[in-house]
Amino acid sequence: MTRHGTITCTAPAEAQAHGPLLVTIRNGDSDIVARGVTGAPISVPPGRYFAMVMMPDGREIGTHDAIAVASGADAECIAGVCSIEPPQHFDLRIAPAHAAPIASAPPMIGAAAPDISDVPATIWQGDWLALWDGSDLRPPPLPSASFALSASELRNVEGSIVGDRLLAFPVSTGRGSVIRFTALPYDLAPQGGITTPAILARLNLATGTPEIDFRTTSDEVNTLLSIVEANILTNMLVVTEELMKRQKAGISVAAVSIFGAITGCYILLRSNILDGVDTWLDQLEKIDPGLPDAVALRIELLARLGHHAEAVDLLRRSINGRSPWFRAGLSYLLERLRLYIDVTNNSDDPFSLSATDMELFKIKRNRLERLLPMMDNGRYIATFDIPERGAAS
Amino acid sequence: MVESLILDRRTELAGKAALHVILIGVSDYAHLPPADDMPGEGLAALKKLSSSSITVAAIARKLQQLDAEQRLARPLGTIRLLHSPAPEELAKDPTLGTIGGAPAMRSEISAALKAWRLDVAAWKDAQAFFYFCGHGIRRTLEESILLAADFLDENEPQLFNSFRLSNIRNGMVPSPKFPNIGREQFYFVDACREKADALDTLDTTDTPKIFDAELGSYDDRKAPIFFATTTGGLAAGPALEPTYFGNALLWAMDNGSFDKRHIDGVTGNVWPVTPPSLKVGIETANALFDSRVELTGLVGEPVFCFRRDPPKVSVAITLRPDPLHEPVQAITIKEMNTDTTQQIAPCANAGPYPIELTAGMYQIAVTPPSDKFARTRSEIVYISIQSRMPWMFDLGSAL
Numbered sequence: 001m002t003r004h005g006t007i008t009c010t011a012p013a014e015a016q017a018h019g020p021l022l023v024t025i026r027n028g029d030s031d032i033v034a035r036g037v038t039g040a041p042i043s044v045p046p047g048r049y050f051a052m053v054m055m056p057d058g059r060e061i062g063t064h065d066a067i068a069v070a071s072g073a074d075a076e077c078i079a080g081v082c083s084i085e086p087p088q089h090f091d092l093r094i095a096p097a098h099a100a101p102i103a104s105a106p107p108m109i110g111a112a113a114p115d116i117s118d119v120p121a122t123i124w125q126g127d128w129l130a131l132w133d134g135s136d137l138r139p140p141p142l143p144s145a146s147f148a149l150s151a152s153e154l155r156n157v158e159g160s161i162v163g164d165r166l167l168a169f170p171v172s173t174g175r176g177s178v179i180r181f182t183a184l185p186y187d188l189a190p191q192g193g194i195t196t197p198a199i200l201a202r203l204n205l206a207t208g209t210p211e212i213d214f215r216t217t218s219d220e221v222n223t224l225l226s227i228v229e230a231n232i233l234t235n236m237l238v239v240t241e242e243l244m245k246r247q248k249a250g251i252s253v254a255a256v257s258i259f260g261a262i263t264g265c266y267i268l269l270r271s272n273i274l275d276g277v278d279t280w281l282d283q284l285e286k287i288d289p290g291l292p293d294a295v296a297l298r299i300e301l302l303a304r305l306g307h308h309a310e311a312v313d314l315l316r317r318s319i320n321g322r323s324p325w326f327r328a329g330l331s332y333l334l335e336r337l338r339l340y341i342d343v344t345n346n347s348d349d350p351f352s353l354s355a356t357d358m359e360l361f362k363i364k365r366n367r368l369e370r371l372l373p374m375m376d377n378g379r380y381i382a383t384f385d386i387p388e389r390g391a392a393s
Numbered sequence: 394m395v396e397s398l399i400l401d402r403r404t405e406l407a408g409k410a411a412l413h414v415i416l417i418g419v420s421d422y423a424h425l426p427p428a429d430d431m432p433g434e435g436l437a438a439l440k441k442l443s444s445s446s447i448t449v450a451a452i453a454r455k456l457q458q459l460d461a462e463q464r465l466a467r468p469l470g471t472i473r474l475l476h477s478p479a480p481e482e483l484a485k486d487p488t489l490g491t492i493g494g495a496p497a498m499r500s501e502i503s504a505a506l507k508a509w510r511l512d513v514a515a516w517k518d519a520q521a522f523f524y525f526c527g528h529g530i531r532r533t534l535e536e537s538i539l540l541a542a543d544f545l546d547e548n549e550p551q552l553f554n555s556f557r558l559s560n561i562r563n564g565m566v567p568s569p570k571f572p573n574i575g576r577e578q579f580y581f582v583d584a585c586r587e588k589a590d591a592l593d594t595l596d597t598t599d600t601p602k603i604f605d606a607e608l609g610s611y612d613d614r615k616a617p618i619f620f621a622t623t624t625g626g627l628a629a630g631p632a633l634e635p636t637y638f639g640n641a642l643l644w645a646m647d648n649g650s651f652d653k654r655h656i657d658g659v660t661g662n663v664w665p666v667t668p669p670s671l672k673v674g675i676e677t678a679n680a681l682f683d684s685r686v687e688l689t690g691l692v693g694e695p696v697f698c699f700r701r702d703p704p705k706v707s708v709a710i711t712l713r714p715d716p717l718h719e720p721v722q723a724i725t726i727k728e729m730n731t732d733t734t735q736q737i738a739p740c741a742n743a744g745p746y747p748i749e750l751t752a753g754m755y756q757i758a759v760t761p762p763s764d765k766f767a768r769t770r771s772e773i774v775y776i777s778i779q780s781r782m783p784w785m786f787d788l789g790s791a792l
Contacts, residue, residue, distance in 0.1 A: 024652075026775070028730050030703065030753045031662045032654040050729065050754050052775045060775035062754070066729070080772030232779070233669040233692060234651075272615060272691040306610040331535055331689075338536075339563060342606045350608070369598075377687055 005069035006041035007034075008076045009051045019220030022054040022238040028066070037242055038079075046071045053079040054235050056226035117151035119203055119210050121169040124181065128164040128323045132367040137374070139179040139386040142168055151203035154215055159186020159197030161290055164323045167201070170388065171210055178385040180210070185262075185325040185381065187216045190287060191255035199259065204229075211379060214259070221253070221260030228263060228380055237271060240264045244276050247283075254283040262293045266328050266380075269300055277301050292322035296329035303336055312340050312351040319360045327375060327382045330368060337365040395495035397505040399453065400472040403512065410518035410575070411470025414456060415509045417539075418449030419497045419527030420479040424545040428632075436530075436551055439540075444630040445526040446478030446489050448583065448639035452524055453492070455643050459698050466656070466665075466696045467520045471512055473505045477542035485633045497527070499541035499554040503603050510565060510574070510604070519575030520697070521565065525558075526636060529584030535559065535618060535689050537582050538600055555600045558582060558618070562690070564604025566612050577695040578616040579668070583638045585622065615693035617668035619675070622685055638686070641678035642671075646697070648704040649674020650752070651777045656696050663699040664752070668692050670778070677707075677778045703752040706776055709783040710757065715743035718766065718790060721759040729754040729773055736760075745783045752777040757786045767791045 009023045020037035025044055027033050036042035038053060049067050052060040063077045122142045131140055149155065149169065159165065165184040170177060186197035200215040213229060215222050220243065227235045243253045243264050254261040261280050268277050278301065284294045295318045302311035315336060324330050341361050344353055353361070376383040402411070420442040425433070432438040453472055460469035474494030483490050495501040513521040528544070529537040536559050543554045558580070567574050621638035630636030635643065649671045650664035666674070672688040710724060723738035724746065730753055737746045740759075757771040767789030774784060 024775070026653075026754065029662075030653045030730060032652050050773055050775075052754075052773075058779055058781055060777075060780070062773035062775065064756075064770065064772050066773075234694070270691070271693045272613065273693075304612045306608075306612070308608050335535060335559060338559065339606055339608075342602075343608060346605065 002046055003072040004043045004045055005071060005073045005075065006043050007049060007051055007067055007069060008041045008074060009036075009038055009053060010076065010078050011038045011053055017219045018056060018223040018226075019218075020239060020242045021056070021223065022235050024052045024054065024060065026050045026052065035238070037238065041074060044069055051077050051079065054232070056223050056230060056235070058230050058232050058235070117203060117205060118148040119151075119169050120146045121149045121167050122146045123157075123184065124166045124168045125160070125163050128166065129364070129367045129371065132370040133363070137370065137386065139168070139181070139388065142179070149201060149203045149210075149212065151205050151210075154200040154202045157184065157199055157201050159184065159199055161186075161197055161288060164292075167212060169210065171385070173209055173385060177388050179388055180376075181384045181386065182212045182379070183323065183325040183382040185214060185259055187257050187259040188287060189217060189255070189257050191252075192217060207378075211383070212381070214381065216257045216259050218257045218260055221257040221263070224260060224263055224267075228267070233271070236267045237273075240267045244280075247276070247279065252280075252283050254280060254287055258284055258287055258291065262291070262297070262326070265297050266293075266326055269297065269304070269332075270328065272304065274301060274304060290322065293324045293326055293329045295321055296324040296326075296332050299336055300332040303339075308340075309351055311336065312353065315340065315361070316353070316357050319357075319364055323382070325381055327377065327380055330372060330375070330382055334365065334368040334372065337361055337368070341365060394501060394504050396493075397473040397475050397495040397501065397508075398471060399474045399493040400457065400469065402468070402470055406468055406470050410467055410516040410520070411512075412456075412460075412465055412467040412520045412522060413470050413509055413512040413575070414453075414472045414522040415505060415524070416449040416452055416472065416474050416476070417497050417502060417525045417527065418445035418447075418474075418476040418478075419540065419542045420445040420482055421477040421542060422528065422540070422545075423477075423543050424547070425528075436545060439528050439530075441479060442527065443479045443481055443632045444634055444636050444639075445583075446476040446482050447486055447633065448526045448630070448635040449474060449476055449524060450486070450489055450492055451635045451639060451643060455646055456522070459646065464700060465698045466658070467518070470519070471509070473509055475502050475505055482633060497542040499543055499556065499601075502541055502556065506561060506564075506603050510571070513565065513578070514571040514574040517573045517576060519577075520695070521575050521578040522581075522697075523561065523579070524581040524583065526583040526639060529582060535562075537584060537620070538598070539582070539584060552598065552600045556603050557600050560600075560602050560604055560606070562616065562618070563606050565614075565616070566607050566609035567614065568607035568609045570607060572610070576614045578614055579695075579697060580616065580618040580690065581621075581638075581642065582618065583621045583636050583642075612691075614691050615668075615695040616691040617688055617693070617695075618690035619668075619672065620687040620689070622687070637679055637681055638675070641675040644678035645671050645674025647700065649677075649778065650700060650704055651779050653703065653752075656699065659699065661701070663701055664703060665696040665699045667694040667696055669694065671697065673778050704778065706750050706752050706778055706780065707782075708748050708750050708776060708780075709745040710737070710748065711744040711746070711783040711785045712740065712759070713743060713785055713787040714790065717743055717788070719763060721763065721788075723760045724786075725758045725760055726750070727756045727758065729756060750776055757784075759786075759788065764791055 023036050025034040034042045052062040054060050067075050069075045166181040168181050171180045186199050202213050204211045204213045224239045299311050374384045428440045459465050475497040477497040478489045525539050528540040538555050541554045649666045651670045653662050720741040723736045727734045756773045762769040771786045
């Protein structure tokens with residue numbers, strides 16, 4: 001009987017810091033024979049194959065020649081990605097602080113001189129959803145202190161576990177001048193000794209309108225974030241499943257990067273893969289009980305599993321909680337609020353919601369309905385364009 | 394009620410999971426002004442359309458063609474068509490008057506959706522296909538209010554003759570009432586998602602329901618939603634032709650595949666079309682859609698249809714460094730499966746050089762080799778509609 005062999009595909013040194021990347025093994029007819037990740041043996045029958053590594057930006061790049069696999073043998077290959085720009089590795093513990101204390105920072109923070117790609121930004125802090133109760137849909141007043149976001153380097157921005165925080169900066173769009181507010185997530189990596197909330201941020205000017213890309217100290221998680229930005233679902237799932245395997249082996253990605261774990265949960269829910277989400281959420285909630293996205297994810301998970309009473313109860317208890325960082329989290333909340341209000345209005349009190357609870361549900365729904373039309377759906381992190389004061393609303 | 398079914402193979406396919414389709418195309422809005430009239434007040438600022446009926450008819454024909462070629466993941470069980478063509482559409486394509494189906498009035502849409510749900514609910518492996526082409530308003534993430542042909546009837550509340558997409562999706566959830574509802578459901582909304590300011594003046598933006606909200610058991614659906622435009626955007630199309638989105642979808646159903654692989658129920662490996670590849674296909678078909686099509690909902694990778702041969706891909710090749718150290722006589726592109734080659738010559742500069750390839754594995758070489766460049770042969774690259782263009786080959790420098 002012919003034994004399978006294996007192919008172990010390595011990204012070249014310049015790209016290895018990306019962490020595990022999707023490897024697709026195809027035969028000469030372009031049929032997919034197997035899939036795996038870089039650095040791990042992939043089992044295939046004896047034969048002649050082509051191995052392709054999918055880079056975070058979606059390019060599939062292979063070796064210079066076909067790979068011959070003999071029965072029981074392991075063939076090793078290196079994908080020819082020598083033209084790939086290496087990812088930058090940053091460490092929160094040594095990165096220069098460019099964070100902006102809310103009240104007292106000078107206009108430009110840190111040693112880096114502003115260049116043409118710098119944009120002055122401000123951190124808004126408060127209860128974001130509460131702003132959308134009235135008729136005034138203009139942006140809230142911003143603190144005068146600001147700092148520079150850069151397109152050329154990642155900057156370390158302090159986070160906070162209290163209140164909603166958003167990066168705010170003026171931009172011109174097709175709809176006129178707006179203030180762009182981007183939810184400011186933070187990361188914690190208890191296993192790496194990073195317990196102070198912070199995140200790395202960089203301007204992305206690729207579309208012509210400044211946007212923010214966030215990064216962490218984990219190369220694997222940064223790879224995942226790059227793939228999310230490129231919106232390649234297959235690749236997202238493969239990398240997420242690799243992170244999940246590590247969790248099952250006792251190494252929680254939540255301990256490496258809570259931002260990475262949250263991102264992974266959203267990817268799984270997007271594909272309606274629920275297995276394992278619960279464990280990740282348990283770990284996240286232990287590390288940071290106030291994590292806003294964990295609540296939205298938990299509510300959605302419970303609802304998908306058919307545990308609606310528990311979902312409603314959690315929604316009720318978190319009704320005045322913080323806003324999720326992810327666009328999908330806000331969407332989940334709104335859709336569930338709509339559904340449960342509808343069901344409660346049209347059936348015999350299935351969730352034992354008091355009149356006060358219902359009123360609160362409706363207030364929250366109305367806030368979200370007023371806010372979400374201003375959201376930029378091209379960004380996975382909640383980003384809102386709100387006309388500047390004086391502009392038409 | 395007028396019969397909306399224009400194709401019914403339920404008897405023939407009894408005992409088999411099938412694809413059940415509902416297509417709604419509204420051009421002739423009875424209570425909206427013609428396109429060249431002055432806009433009305435409030436919600437009457439919307440106007441009649443002139444491509445929705447043509448679009449849904451084209452989708453119906455495409456699905457029947459795919460079915461005849463046995464390229465759908467499930468055999469085509471039913472098509473329900475609800476359309477209200479504009480007179481000029483009927484003049485352009487008289488078959489719209491004979492294709493059958495029901496007018497896209499709210500009552501007809503409601504009845505058809507309920508019948509469609511019953512068909513989908515008969516088999517867990519069934520697939521559902523929902524396509525709406527017409528006016529849509531209100532812009533939140535997974536939600537649109539979709540307007541029927543009798544929208545703004547003066548005898549009814551303003552939003553009476555409309556319905557919410559979320560109500561349809563929530564009504565299609567697996568539930569105690571419909572435990573075997575088909576788990577793979579595809580939703581397409583080819584409508585503007587601009588929020589009409591007039592909505593802010595209404596005391597409620599609730600619309601009458603088509604389905605009762607069903608609280609499901611375990612929602613294990615794959616139910617992607619495609620929006621023709623991102624929130625706040627305008628969907629559009631040339632008059633009397635399929636909409637840009639509809640046209641791009643027609644192309645993507647033929648060509649929107651990344652890979653060749655095995656799929657259940659089909660002999661031999663094929664090129665499957667899944668929601669992520671369909672999105673890229675739509676965006677590839679029409680540059681207008683670059684990053685504008687929104688794919689949301691419960692996405693997953695259910696296979697909708699497939700092709701047996703590799704799709705064609707428009708490729709642009711560029712060389713580096715730019716400028717080149719010296720012109721190259723030719724670029725040779727080798728297809729790794731058959732070893733067939735194509736040449737682009739001469740290549741005096743770095744390009745880009747356009748070429749059409751079929752999806753697959755390729756390698757570039759420049760000929761003749763030059764000692765001024767470090768490399769004359771590229772790594773092997775997999776080319777598909779997902780590939781980022783241009784395909785750049787860095788020859789390096791041996792100087």
